[in-house]
Amino acid sequence: MDTSDDKWFVEQFHLRSPIEEFQESSRLEIERLRDRNPRFDDSIHREAIDLTLRKLRPGLIGAKR
Amino acid sequence: MILKRLEARNILKYRQLLLADLPAHGQIAVAGPNEAGKTAVGETICLGLFGQTFSLGPDDLDKVIRWGEYGGSVTVEFTGSDGGDYTIVREIDNTGKHIARLYLSGESTEEGPLVEGTDAVAEAVRELGGFTYKSFIDSFYLAQREMEMPHGKSETIKALIGVDRLETAAGELQAEITETITTIGTLETQIQDGKRKISQINLDPAQLGRLESQRDANVKTAVAAEKESDNLSSRANSVGKTATAFIKAAEMFVRSTPRTSYEQWRDRKQCVATGLVAAAKASQASGIDAHSPALETTGAAVQTFEHGLAQYNQIRNLAGLYRQRLAYLLDDGRIHIPRREDDRQPGGESDAPFAERRAAALMEIVEVTRRRRLCVGLGIFFLELALFAWVGWAVLLAAPESTIGGWLQAVIALGETGRQLLLLFGAIGATTLTGLFTAHYLRETNEMREGQRTLENIDTQSQIARVEMGVIDAMDEAAMPDALEALRGVRNDLLSSAVVSFVEREGTVLVKPDALAAKLAEIREGSTRATRSLTEAQQRFTDRAADLKRHAMELQATVKQLDEKITEEGRRWEQVEALERTVAGLQAKASELRHAIVVRKLACELIDAACQRIYSRFHPELRRFVSKLLPRLTGDRYEHLELDEDLRVRVFCKEKNDFVGLAELSNGTHRQLMLCVRLALSQALIASSSKAAQFLFFDEPFAFFDERRMARAIDVLRKISPQITQVFLAAQKFENPEAFDMVLHCDVDDNCLEASGDGLSHTELPTWPALSKVG
Numbered sequence: 001m002d003t004s005d006d007k008w009f010v011e012q013f014h015l016r017s018p019i020e021e022f023q024e025s026s027r028l029e030i031e032r033l034r035d036r037n038p039r040f041d042d043s044i045h046r047e048a049i050d051l052t053l054r055k056l057r058p059g060l061i062g063a064k065r
Numbered sequence: 066m067i068l069k070r071l072e073a074r075n076i077l078k079y080r081q082l083l084l085a086d087l088p089a090h091g092q093i094a095v096a097g098p099n100e101a102g103k104t105a106v107g108e109t110i111c112l113g114l115f116g117q118t119f120s121l122g123p124d125d126l127d128k129v130i131r132w133g134e135y136g137g138s139v140t141v142e143f144t145g146s147d148g149g150d151y152t153i154v155r156e157i158d159n160t161g162k163h164i165a166r167l168y169l170s171g172e173s174t175e176e177g178p179l180v181e182g183t184d185a186v187a188e189a190v191r192e193l194g195g196f197t198y199k200s201f202i203d204s205f206y207l208a209q210r211e212m213e214m215p216h217g218k219s220e221t222i223k224a225l226i227g228v229d230r231l232e233t234a235a236g237e238l239q240a241e242i243t244e245t246i247t248t249i250g251t252l253e254t255q256i257q258d259g260k261r262k263i264s265q266i267n268l269d270p271a272q273l274g275r276l277e278s279q280r281d282a283n284v285k286t287a288v289a290a291e292k293e294s295d296n297l298s299s300r301a302n303s304v305g306k307t308a309t310a311f312i313k314a315a316e317m318f319v320r321s322t323p324r325t326s327y328e329q330w331r332d333r334k335q336c337v338a339t340g341l342v343a344a345a346k347a348s349q350a351s352g353i354d355a356h357s358p359a360l361e362t363t364g365a366a367v368q369t370f371e372h373g374l375a376q377y378n379q380i381r382n383l384a385g386l387y388r389q390r391l392a393y394l395l396d397d398g399r400i401h402i403p404r405r406e407d408d409r410q411p412g413g414e415s416d417a418p419f420a421e422r423r424a425a426a427l428m429e430i431v432e433v434t435r436r437r438r439l440c441v442g443l444g445i446f447f448l449e450l451a452l453f454a455w456v457g458w459a460v461l462l463a464a465p466e467s468t469i470g471g472w473l474q475a476v477i478a479l480g481e482t483g484r485q486l487l488l489l490f491g492a493i494g495a496t497t498l499t500g501l502f503t504a505h506y507l508r509e510t511n512e513m514r515e516g517q518r519t520l521e522n523i524d525t526q527s528q529i530a531r532v533e534m535g536v537i538d539a540m541d542e543a544a545m546p547d548a549l550e551a552l553r554g555v556r557n558d559l560l561s562s563a564v565v566s567f568v569e570r571e572g573t574v575l576v577k578p579d580a581l582a583a584k585l586a587e588i589r590e591g592s593t594r595a596t597r598s599l600t601e602a603q604q605r606f607t608d609r610a611a612d613l614k615r616h617a618m619e620l621q622a623t624v625k626q627l628d629e630k631i632t633e634e635g636r637r638w639e640q641v642e643a644l645e646r647t648v649a650g651l652q653a654k655a656s657e658l659r660h661a662i663v664v665r666k667l668a669c670e671l672i673d674a675a676c677q678r679i680y681s682r683f684h685p686e687l688r689r690f691v692s693k694l695l696p697r698l699t700g701d702r703y704e705h706l707e708l709d710e711d712l713r714v715r716v717f718c719k720e721k722n723d724f725v726g727l728a729e730l731s732n733g734t735h736r737q738l739m740l741c742v743r744l745a746l747s748q749a750l751i752a753s754s755s756k757a758a759q760f761l762f763f764d765e766p767f768a769f770f771d772e773r774r775m776a777r778a779i780d781v782l783r784k785i786s787p788q789i790t791q792v793f794l795a796a797q798k799f800e801n802p803e804a805f806d807m808v809l810h811c812d813v814d815d816n817c818l819e820a821s822g823d824g825l826s827h828t829e830l831p832t833w834p835a836l837s838k839v840g
Contacts, residue, residue, distance in 0.1 A: 017753055018227030018679065025675035044660075048668035055234040 019056050023049070066194040067144045067758050067791050069170075071113065075137030076129055076157075077105040078816060084809070085821040088791065089144070089758065091806025092783060093822070095795040101811035102818060103795040104209055107762045110793075111206060113141030113153055114190055115198040116165055116183050119208040123183075127161035131816075135159050142170055145193030146757035151179070153186060195754025200224035204747040207740075207763040209795075222712070225746050226683045227753040228676050235672040238665040245658045245665070252655040259648040268641050273634045280627040287620035294613035300350065301606030307347040308599035311340035315363070315592030319585045323578050324544040327377060330575065331541075334370050337588070341367060344595050351602030359598065363591030366584045369574050376571035381540065383560045384552060388537040391530040396420045419527040423520060430516040437509035444502035447495045454492030461485050529556070546576045683749060684708055690745040691738075697781045698737045698774070706738075714738065733769040740766055740778065744785055751788045760791035772800055779804070 016024070026049045034040045067089045073082040079102060087093065095103045108118040108129075117123045130137045136158035144150050150170035157163050165186040166178035180189045191197050196204065203221040223229040314336035321333060341364055348357065396418045417425075460469045461484055477484040533555045540548035549572070553564045574580045688708045695716070696704045705717035707724055715724040716738065727735055740763075751759050761782075767775040775796075782792050794805075802808050807822040 017756075018231045018675070021227070021679050021682075021753075022231060022672065022675040025678045026671045029671060029674060044664055044667060045671070048664045048671055051664060052234055052238070052668045052672060055237055056230055 019053065022052060022056065066146065066760060068110065068141065068760050069144060069150065070140070070142040071106075071110060072140040073109045073113070073137065074139075075131040075134040076109050076112065076139055077118075077131065078102040079105060079109070079818055080131060080134075081817040081819065082106070082109060083819040083821075086823060088806045088822045090790040091822075092779070092792045092794060092804075094799050094802055094805040094808040095793060095811065096797070096799055096802065096808060097811030098797055098813060101813045102816075103811050104764050106809065106811070106818070107206065107208070107764050107793065107795065109139060110141065110762060111198075111201075113139040113155060114143075114194075115187060115201070116155060116163060117198065119202060119206065123163075124161070126157050126163055127159050130157060130159045143193075144758070146195055146754070147193065148757075149193075151189075151193060153190070195757070196750055197224060200750055204743065204750045205759060205761050207743055207761070207766055209764040209768075222683075222746075225750045225753065226679050228679055231672045231676050231679075235669050238668050238672070242662050242665045242669075245662050249655050249658050249662075252651050252658070256648050256651045256655065259644045259651065263641055263644045263648070266637055266641055266644075268637055273631065273638060276627055276631045276634055280624055280631060283620045283624045283627065287617045287624060290613045290617040290620065294610045294617060297606045297610035297613065301603045301610060304347045304351055304599050304603040304606060307340070307343045308596045308603065311337075311344045311599070312592060312596040314340040315588060315596075318367075319589045319592075321581070321585065323546055323576055323581060326543055327374075327381070327541045327545055327548065330370070330374055330377075330545070334367065334374055337367055337592075338371065344599060347599055347602070348595070351599070351606070353598050353602055357595065357598065359591045359594035361591075363588050363595060366587040366591065369584055373571045373573075373575045376567055377545070377575065380549075380552065380560070380563050380567055383557075383563055384537045384540060384555075387555065387557045387560055388534055391534045391537075394418050395527060395530055395534070419523050419530070423523045423527075426516055426520045426523060430513055430520070433509050433513040433516060437506055437513060440502045440506035440509060444499050444506060447498040447502060451492050451495030451499055454488045454495055458485060458488035458492055461488060545572075549576065679753075680710075684710065684712075687712075687742075687745050687749065690748060691741045694741045694744060694781065694785070695738065698741060698778055699734065700773075700777065703734070703738070714742070733771070733774060736766075736769050737774065737778070744782075744789075747789060748786050751786070756788065758790045759788050760793065761789055762793040762795075764795045765797075766794065767796060776800065 026045065030040075030042045030045050033045075034042070068087050069089070070087065071082065071084040073079055076082065082105075084106075095106050097103050108120065111118050112129060117126070118129060121128050136156065138154065138156045140152060140154050142150065142152045152168045152170045153165065154168065155163065155165045163183055165181070165183045167180045167186045167189050168178050169176075180186055187198070194201075199221065202208070204225055220229065223232065314333070318333040318337040321330065325333075341360065345360055345364075348354065348360065457469070457473050460467060461473060461481070464470050465474070465481070473484065473488075474481075477487060479487060536548075536551040536555065540552060543551070549564050549568055553561050555561060568576060574584050688706065691708075691714075692704065692706055695706065696702075702719065703716045704719075705724075707715040715726055716730070717723070718725045718729075727738070730738065747759070747761060751757075763782075767778055770778060779794065779799075782789075782794070799805065799808075807820070809818065809820050811818060
């Protein structure tokens, strides 16, 4: 196969895992709220994010290994 | 996920299928005519990974067993997204029974599988590959079928871009919210029930405090009353005892007579004086005037006796001193009490004890007796000598020639005259000495008699002294007049005169019956009146103590009732507190659950925002990816395309200078476009899941391609993505098979297919910077 540097004529697909997308989306949401209110308390957002991440992260094989 | 090895026995067409050392990076050609078993290779891969094939679902597994066989097995070894090598082993019998195990490659099977069971293995494959069967079928696995465009928000797209996981999580959160709302409703009911019970108890918050204050006040009053009652009882008892003691002492005192001894006077006076003081104190404590006439009269009378006894005590002291003197003289005491000048006996009597004086007298008598005896001896001797001399002289004068004369002449060698003179003077001398000794004897005899009288005198004095001592010793116990009479006769002028003075003055009340009776009558009357006052005071104390005792008992009964009320009120408090604690706990729990709902609703909102974000990124990416790929496949005939939210595709046709729909495209162009979309979806799945190297299995993807399009497509697939490194392509014939890294030749008549690659990478996988910079 061709191993030249410019062989990939299609750029990488700019999608990330749902966990990454969720984290990034949540981070932007918190930043947006903080921009509107500098004293915004993000504790509930952090709690919601942690809860969601616990549900999203698999662990069967990781736990087995 | 990269396949490393595939082995199957009695599965589909193949009795034996073994593909070993599959290249991790490279294209693998599966070539052969129709029904040669190309699709069976792909279906076996699908069966090994998911327990089902594209054509046969999990309920039709008995049909994957080769005709005539009882069972078969599939073993597929792969590299997971975590870089580890794993092996799935599935055993299937001809009834469709299915066993699945996942092992860690390279470890002994004795270690046991990592997971076991079809569902567990399916979940492990999803974790290790990043895809489910459905998303695999719609992306990495292209079956020999008509390719279709999925709906923009179909389950396939959701699975490919990971939205399904987010929606699953959101669904779980929503279910938890629903369940929590139900739980909160139950808690609210319980809270209302608890509040209703608290309201029914109707507790007055101040009631318990009031009851306790009343109880404490009553307890305090009762204790004070009881203490005062005990105090009054004690005082009554004390006053009673005092009165009894006083009247007893007074009665004893007034029984006194002139025959009463000093000791009795002293004791009775002491008792009555003590009783008088106690009665005065008791009277004062009882609110009676301590200087009442009765006590004053009694006190004055007692004082008269006290004065008399004090004076008598002085006589006793004098008698005591005199007794010590007598004891010294009698040698009974050890202390020498020099005799006072007033006590000196007439004639200068010796101051020595009687015993010494008697011993001296005896010694004198003995000495005189000795001297008297000596005078007797010497007197007799000289008398005999005088008689001899007078006889010899007479013989010499009268009968010198007698025998005695001759003997005298012979003995006395003197002349006759000399002999006569010698005898004469001798007789005179001896006679004189006899007279002297006789006179001395008489004088010694007188001295001896004088000594004997002195001795008798000493003995008499000693006896008198003993008698006087006896008198003194008995004076306290004897009747006072007798003692005074006896003391008046002792040989001590001071004592005698003191006695006389006492009897005539201070001692009158003690020894004169009239005076004594008058004073005793005063004491009798005064003590009776004082005792009556004390008895009345005692009765007052007793009555008051009884009243207080009764009051204290009434208060204690009230306290007992209050205690019962307090206990009941406390029980009601405990009930209310327990209910309040329960309600507070329920409210806290409800609050906690409400918070959980808020958190979950927020989580759902965040998930929804993330899904929208993914969709908003996916569609442009998909369009961009396809737009880049489509000109390569179509020789730049089609470059631009439009994708709406439902993934409806329109492509720009240069010839028509307009966008056209799929229905207007030729079959070959349509399949080229669908191949582009399929590759885009595969890349999207990789991007949204593992980002690890991935294999593709495309079965007859070039069915309507001419040779030029096919060659172009194969070339495009070689360069499609840094992650899609292992590509299985099935076709009846490849024009340039040597361009592939491994070629599997399938034969219609052969049910065994065994091949082995070098297992190496045929192209280096470059570092892909965009992986860490996307977004």
